Amino acid sequence: MSTGRQDRLLNKNIKRSRVSKRLTAxxxxxxxxxxxxxxxxxxxFLFPVLWLVLASFSxxxxxxxxxxxxxxxxxxxxxxxxxxxxDMYNYPRWFFNTLFIAVGSSLLGSLLVILTAYVMSRFRxxxxxxxxxxxxxxxxxxxxxAMTAVYLLMTQFGMINNLFGLILIYSAGAPMGYLTQKGxxxxxxxxxxxxxxxxxxxNLKVFIKITLPIAMPMIVYTLITSFTWPWSDFILPKLLLxxxxxxxxxxxxMSLGDTEFARFAxxxxxxxxxxxxLYFCLVKYMVNGLTAGAVKE
Numbered sequence: 001m002s003t004g005r006q007d008r009l010l011n012k013n014i015k016r017s018r019v020s021k022r023l024t025a026x027x028x029x030x031x032x033x034x035x036x037x038x039x040x041x042x043x044x045f046l047f048p049v050l051w052l053v054l055a056s057f058s059x060x061x062x063x064x065x066x067x068x069x070x071x072x073x074x075x076x077x078x079x080x081x082x083x084x085x086x087d088m089y090n091y092p093r094w095f096f097n098t099l100f101i102a103v104g105s106s107l108l109g110s111l112l113v114i115l116t117a118y119v120m121s122r123f124r125x126x127x128x129x130x131x132x133x134x135x136x137x138x139x140x141x142x143x144x145x146a147m148t149a150v151y152l153l154m155t156q157f158g159m160i161n162n163l164f165g166l167i168l169i170y171s172a173g174a175p176m177g178y179l180t181q182k183g184x185x186x187x188x189x190x191x192x193x194x195x196x197x198x199x200x201x202x203n204l205k206v207f208i209k210i211t212l213p214i215a216m217p218m219i220v221y222t223l224i225t226s227f228t229w230p231w232s233d234f235i236l237p238k239l240l241l242x243x244x245x246x247x248x249x250x251x252x253x254m255s256l257g258d259t260e261f262a263r264f265a266x267x268x269x270x271x272x273x274x275x276x277x278l279y280f281c282l283v284k285y286m287v288n289g290l291t292a293g294a295v296k297e
Contacts, residue, residue, distance in 0.1 A: 056265035071262075078262040082270070089260070091267055093245055094252035097163060098231060099274065101248065104167040106227040109174030113222050114215070117181030118207060122193070135176055143173065144235055151239055161243045170230045184218040185211070220282045227278060231271070 051070070056078055058071035082091050120132065150169060159165030188211065196206045212219070234250040241247055247255070253267045 052265050053269055056262060056269050058262040058265070060262070078266045079270075082263055082266050089252065089256060089263065090245065091249075091252065091263075094247045094249045095270070097246060098248040098250075101163055101166050101170070101237075102227050102231040102274070104164075105170035105174070105230045106223050108167065108171040109226040110219065110222045112171060112175045113178050113181055113226070114219060116175040117178040118185055118211060120178065121182045121185035135178070139176055147235065147239055150236070154240055160240055161246055162240075163246065165240060166230065166237060169236065170226075170233075174226055181215075181218050181222060184215060188214055223282065224275075224278060228275060231274065 054070055054074075057074040057076065058078065059073035059075035060071070086092060120128065154160055154162075154165050154169075157165070159168070192210055193206055196210055201209070232250060233248075234254065237248040237251045238254075241251060244252075244255070249267060249271055253264050256264050
């Protein structure tokens with residue numbers, strides 16, 4: 001009797017081990033092909049970046065001397081020329097022009113976006129739904145459709161070849177994308193606003209003392225997105241800036257000759273530096289805002 005039970009238990013254990021081996025093999029192939037696909041996708045996205053970085057160190061500076069995809073010889077002279085040889089291509093001037101426009105647009109545009117989102121989230125007025133529907137419909141159209149009208153307006157106001165004109169346009173268009181910020185403000189509990197109102201706080205004090213500290217992650221997100229848009233834009237600066245000394249980085253790099261590809265690549269690589277610095281400077285505020293412990297609904 002005991003021998004029969006032992007045989008049955010032994011058979012069950014054998015079957016379980018076979019099933020587990022099958023599952024293990026199946027899981028192995030699933031993981032293998034999943035990670036293989038991820039590696040292929042990562043290679044597809046990273047290869048152009050790697051190629052651009054290597055091209056920026058090309059010794060000859062011309063794309064036609066490459067052996068296949070990569071330069072035949074490497075040197076750091078391209079980066080030196082980028083900041084020292086400024087007679088024809090003044091990259092440092094273009095860089096600071098772009099930085100000035102991006103910082104100004106980021107600060108002013110973020111302020112307008114946050115205020116617009118807060119008003120649409122917390123206040124109720126007659127035209128509120130109509131404005132929301134209108135902005136959603138207008139957001140469906142690409143921004144370059146208005147380029148002709150923008151150019152005519154800037155001509156009438158005398159803002160061609162004016163960096164402040166670009167800041168004005170970028171900042172004025174920023175509140176159109178307020179819906180993400182509004183969605184964040186909608187999640188903040190009304191109990192905190194009611195408690196502040198009972199204590200006699202005004203709308204401005206509630207916004208500054210309660211809303212802004214809680215919304216720090218969204219403020220940082222808004223600052224970064226408002227910075228990256230003018231930093232990488234090409235169409236609007238190309239349309240409004242005719243003076244070579246007022247070019248942004250994107251417009252200036254596109255004006256380089258065919259034999260200056262290494263300089264083009266070096267300038268493109270250096271564009272990423274402000275974005276990286278901005279992220280590392282502001283990421284701690286994002287973490288602090290997310291872990292602030294505010295009550296949300």
